[in-house]
Amino acid sequence: MRKLLFRVSALVLAIALVVPLLAEGEKGILDKVKNRGRLICGVNKELPGFGFLGQNGEWKGFDVDYGRAIAAAVLGDPNKVEFRPLKAAERFPALQTGEIDVLIRNTTWTLTRDTDLGADFCPPTFYDGQGFMLRKELGITSLKELAGATIGVTAGSTTELNLADTTRALGIEVESIVFEETETLYQSYDQGRCDAVTSDKSQLLSRRQSLKDPDAHSILDVTISKEPLGPVTVHGDNKWNDVVSWVVYATFSAEEHGITQANVSTFKPESTENPEIKRFLGLDESGGMGEKLGLSKDWARQVIAAVGNYGEIFDRNLTPLGLPRGVNKPWTQGGLLYAMPFR
Amino acid sequence: MEEREFTQEMKPPAHTKSPARWLKDNLFNTWYNVLLSCLVLVVLFFVFKVLLTWAFTEAKWGVIPANLQLFGVGSYPREQIWRVWSVIYIFCVLVGLSAGIWGALTLRFALVLGGIWFIGALSPFELSTRGWFLGAVATTVVSLLLGRGRTNLRPWILGGWLLSFPLIMIVLRGFGENGVLTSNWGGLLLTLILAVVGIVVSFPLGVFLALCRQSDLPAIRWISTAYIEAVRGVPLITILFMGNILVPIFMPGLDINQVLRMMLGITFFSAAYMAENVRGGLQGIPRGQHEAAQAVGLNYVQTMLFIVLPQALRSVIPAIVGQFIALFKDTSLVAIIGLIDLLGVARSVIANPDWFGLQAEVYLFAAIIYFIFSYSMSYGSQEIETALGVGEH
Numbered sequence: 001m002r003k004l005l006f007r008v009s010a011l012v013l014a015i016a017l018v019v020p021l022l023a024e025g026e027k028g029i030l031d032k033v034k035n036r037g038r039l040i041c042g043v044n045k046e047l048p049g050f051g052f053l054g055q056n057g058e059w060k061g062f063d064v065d066y067g068r069a070i071a072a073a074v075l076g077d078p079n080k081v082e083f084r085p086l087k088a089a090e091r092f093p094a095l096q097t098g099e100i101d102v103l104i105r106n107t108t109w110t111l112t113r114d115t116d117l118g119a120d121f122c123p124p125t126f127y128d129g130q131g132f133m134l135r136k137e138l139g140i141t142s143l144k145e146l147a148g149a150t151i152g153v154t155a156g157s158t159t160e161l162n163l164a165d166t167t168r169a170l171g172i173e174v175e176s177i178v179f180e181e182t183e184t185l186y187q188s189y190d191q192g193r194c195d196a197v198t199s200d201k202s203q204l205l206s207r208r209q210s211l212k213d214p215d216a217h218s219i220l221d222v223t224i225s226k227e228p229l230g231p232v233t234v235h236g237d238n239k240w241n242d243v244v245s246w247v248v249y250a251t252f253s254a255e256e257h258g259i260t261q262a263n264v265s266t267f268k269p270e271s272t273e274n275p276e277i278k279r280f281l282g283l284d285e286s287g288g289m290g291e292k293l294g295l296s297k298d299w300a301r302q303v304i305a306a307v308g309n310y311g312e313i314f315d316r317n318l319t320p321l322g323l324p325r326g327v328n329k330p331w332t333q334g335g336l337l338y339a340m341p342f343r
Numbered sequence: 344m345e346e347r348e349f350t351q352e353m354k355p356p357a358h359t360k361s362p363a364r365w366l367k368d369n370l371f372n373t374w375y376n377v378l379l380s381c382l383v384l385v386v387l388f389f390v391f392k393v394l395l396t397w398a399f400t401e402a403k404w405g406v407i408p409a410n411l412q413l414f415g416v417g418s419y420p421r422e423q424i425w426r427v428w429s430v431i432y433i434f435c436v437l438v439g440l441s442a443g444i445w446g447a448l449t450l451r452f453a454l455v456l457g458g459i460w461f462i463g464a465l466s467p468f469e470l471s472t473r474g475w476f477l478g479a480v481a482t483t484v485v486s487l488l489l490g491r492g493r494t495n496l497r498p499w500i501l502g503g504w505l506l507s508f509p510l511i512m513i514v515l516r517g518f519g520e521n522g523v524l525t526s527n528w529g530g531l532l533l534t535l536i537l538a539v540v541g542i543v544v545s546f547p548l549g550v551f552l553a554l555c556r557q558s559d560l561p562a563i564r565w566i567s568t569a570y571i572e573a574v575r576g577v578p579l580i581t582i583l584f585m586g587n588i589l590v591p592i593f594m595p596g597l598d599i600n601q602v603l604r605m606m607l608g609i610t611f612f613s614a615a616y617m618a619e620n621v622r623g624g625l626q627g628i629p630r631g632q633h634e635a636a637q638a639v640g641l642n643y644v645q646t647m648l649f650i651v652l653p654q655a656l657r658s659v660i661p662a663i664v665g666q667f668i669a670l671f672k673d674t675s676l677v678a679i680i681g682l683i684d685l686l687g688v689a690r691s692v693i694a695n696p697d698w699f700g701l702q703a704e705v706y707l708f709a710a711i712i713y714f715i716f717s718y719s720m721s722y723g724s725q726e727i728e729t730a731l732g733v734g735e736h
Binding site (some may be wrong): 038044046047049052053054055056057058059060067072082083084085086087090092097098099183187193206207209210211212302320321 | 421591
């Protein structure tokens, strides 16, 4: 029996040593995805509007659509993507170990995450910010007046830290009640166990609709933090980061040029005059844009045909929640979405 | 002949009381019991009043039928749903045949199962779904009739049950990219797969560990003890997190899918507890049994298989089934890791903007499903105990 145990442990050790060597053969994530024929995308499975399961078991949401867009660009088929639901705590380990190719899970871009966690951030697809929701009957209109109020917040998030920072800066005392689950937070608020809740404004807006009387609650016109949310790739694979970044820019650029899911097929090489659109959709002779990224000539066309431009993605997923476009508008309309030139 | 009838064993007469008599004897026999009973009744009345008022007037139950398929199979692709039905049919055939051959508890189980399919066939689902349900009824009934009285098939059926596990996995997964990736397995389907695999694999593993812990060879005993104590010293959720985060760090490039990782985690965890339950049974077997077995010339394996284990396991059936039920419910922890089992579906449904604010309805439904399965196991265990006469001598 001891001999057997020795042999088994030797075998396990050998496998553990050899397998990483075999895995060394892979080049970059782009090649890995192409060889696999499938993109693996880490998402949230329970965030309204951003990632959840639809009635027929299909994935839905804003972040999910970006996963489909990347699959369309790389593999020419928006359905060749496997969504892997992740908790906040495991999203970065999953990215580092190569379990997922890209992380699109309402992740805020911060300095420490960019440096310490081995993550490379792509352009934000959604600019969020932390705000406050409270009962209208309290008659509070500014942060200062919140002094002495009880404020509900979810545990372990940056939200909790931001609240502490803000109240300290204002020199007011508030009592914060920490909840483990988002569901419980809003239920308790609805039952009157706290005067206000603080969270990302997108969440506040969407959750307000689920309260018993949505009109009895208002959202303060202040934003105490910046929460730029966007796709994340593993640190060090610049080629792959380029691909994901330019897929994001493609959705911005299409909205700037008025290219939609419906009309993208009407752009023909003969009839299209605008040279930037020609380059963008791969209608010119050279077809260099896709080639430089390691993608097909018509990658951007595939993206728009699959999920539409940024405005369409937003309207499909977030407008039904009552979210206004806010700063998430093209720069030409005074928003923050700015596609780098396709040249 | 006459004499034998006379000495025949007879069970004591059952105590039967009229409901009124029972109430008087148990709830209203003294003045303080009358007081307590009334108090409890009043409390119960108000609790149920609140609950029922909510259930019948406020609750929006529309969320359940609309998402029934989601609860059933999660994100399993609907165009490949025939795979799930094939698995159900395989199960129906085995249950039907077993019921025909063994009768008793299996027969009752088969009838309940057939009844459930029948209700499904009558429910207002899509026509194709009702067709599948009707087919399931037919499969169960036909296999039941086919199996009747064919006792010579017993070993074949047992073999069939064993073979059905890999077969079911293959049917559900298919091959390559055209099949259904395990990441798409979900809902009750995933819960049941995790639970069944956990139960079926952890049981023999647990027995093996218990025997190792009782072994005369110190190295085996120490390793087994160390394993059992180490696993029992940590919560299941940490093992699942370890499986999810550490496995890819230690074995990069080795793509073990998440479902398999969770299966392994649950199985190894449950095996440790199972081992302790079985050890309890083993220690209850008197030394004389071992010695008697040795005296008639049985070796270690024979002694264990034919003398010790049957007695030991019989005495710990309640503990083992309790462990099975705990395991079944513990599978819901994979929802926290990110798999979309029954509870995971519940959480995802709540996040669907169409069904905002319906946590109570959705969670209550999930709870009822868990209860049905747990209680069935508990009921089955009681029946087996009665059949084997556990606790009577």
